[in-house]
Structure formats: C-alpha cells, structure tokens
Amino acid sequence: MSKVIIETSRLIIREFNLDDLEAVFEFSINEDVTRYTGDAGAIKTREDAKGVIESIWLAEYKKYGYARWALQHKQSGKVIGFCGFKNDDRIQATDLGYRMLPEFWGQGLATEACTACLQYAKQHMALDRILGEVVVQNTNSANVLEKLGFKFVSEYPDLGVTIKRYELWLRQLPSG
Template structure:
C-alpha cells in the first residue's frame, strides 16, 4: 500500500472520492457513530460531501485532515484516523473511528501513535488535543495509552466531553 503513514497492520492515506462507499459504511453504522456525537449518515451523498467539502478542503487549507485507515490484511478502508483543525481548540484534534469488527485489536492505539509521530516528524506539530465523550471510556483509554493527559471535562451541545492533550 502506498500512503502517508504505515504501521505493521495499517496504512493511512488521504481520502478520495473512490472512498465514498467505505466512508458511508462506517459513518452509517449506528454502533460506530453512537459514541462520537456525530449523526448517523443516511445517504452516500453525505459521505461524498464530507470527503469533498471537509477532508479534501482541509488537506489543502491545513496540510492535514482525517486519513483513510486501511487494514493491510484485507486492503480495506475500515475507518479513519488523523488530525483536524478545530477552531475552539486553536489547533489540531486527533480523531479515529473504525468498523466494529476491527475493535479490540489495538488498531486505534497503533493508528494514533503513528499519526502523532507523523504530526511531529512531517507536519512539525508538537501539541495535539483529543476530545472523547465521557461515556466512551475505551476511546479515553486509547489516548491515555498514547501519552495524552486529561485537561478538563466539560459539556457542549448536550454532551459531556473529556478533553486530552498530547505534547511532544
């Protein structure tokens, strides 16, 4: 696989319009979306819109965005991992999600570690935030294993959120 970031089991690359079905698969999955605060996609058009209007635009504007997370064993886009500029954080936020059949294998931790190394080495980013719904302790555990520290817990848009920070 040719991509931006490689680990033993994963590859990460920029999303493209060929990924509409894959983005729809994980973004329309109620189990995936329920702990993100994001709505469940109802159409492939929503997947195309997020690729075209958000991720492709952010690659151009910031030099980074969420990346397609490819499971090397089956060469399948299983979710995303990557940075996103968040104005309310005045900097990058790390995000990750994947199809449930890939949960519990350490893939999120593997992807986050590789993304942080890429952020530091290639993008020159030494501080990254991460926000997790308080009702999603598994995701908080991933960030803590990757060296993030809890900064605060707050409420926004009806959600209680743990905010974490990573420094190089």
C-alpha cells in the same frame, strides 16, 4: 491512488479519495461507530458521504496539509475507518480523532494508527500540542488517549453530553 502518509504492520494510512465513498458511507452510518461522536446521524446518504470527502477532508488536505486519513487494513485491503488530525476552529486547536468498523475493535488497531499518526506529526508537521476529546462514557477511547500519553485537562458539557478533554505536547515550547 491516494497519497500514502504512513504504513504500519497492519495498516496503510492514506489520504481519502472519492473511490472511498462506500467505505465512508459504511462506517458513517454505523450507529456503534458514531455513538459517541458529535456528528452521529449527520451522514444519511452516499451523497452526504461524498460531501464529507470533498468539502471537508480533501479541502483540509489542500488548506492545512492534513485532515482525517483513511485506514486501510492491509490484510483485507478494506478501508475500515479513519485516523488523523483536524484543525478545529471550534476548539481553537488541532485534535486527533479516529473511527473504525466494530469488527476491527479490540485488536489494538486504534492505538497502532494513533501512534503512527503522532510519530508522523512530530517528524513532519509544525504542531506543538494535540487535543483529544471523548464523550465521558467512551472509556475505550479515553484509555487509548491515556495509553498514547495524553493527559486529562478538563471536562465540559457540550450538546447534551459531557466531554473529557485531553492534551499531548509534541514539543516543549521555549520558556520565557
């Protein structure tokens, strides 16, 4: 069993492990799930999914103590996606990201998972600022970020799409 990070009323948020291979493959090849992500089409095989689990998430747990975490739906027991943080060298910051299978959209699960992750970060992680980035057409994810208290910062072109950047300060930095 993987390390449980947080439990909410409807979700177990835990570290991924190789037993999650089929779930990662399922949500990663779903075009509705990856439509607005920077890595749509990156996972084509189960071996690709295994590579993400091993070389990204498990490696980042060891290096940073966090990465994207599995979202396990309590009622069904199914891993339905991910939520959590990524220390992203490309943007020189830590970002909050999430994905889940379409049959779980529109139930408030993204907000529930992100809220729990942010509360966890405030209590257990040495992070001051979190970014959230969304493709401009992904208004549902932008709405989730705004509901969580993220503030719009900028908009910029990247790989043929326009990205909206939001930020949330978990702690105030000392002045001076």
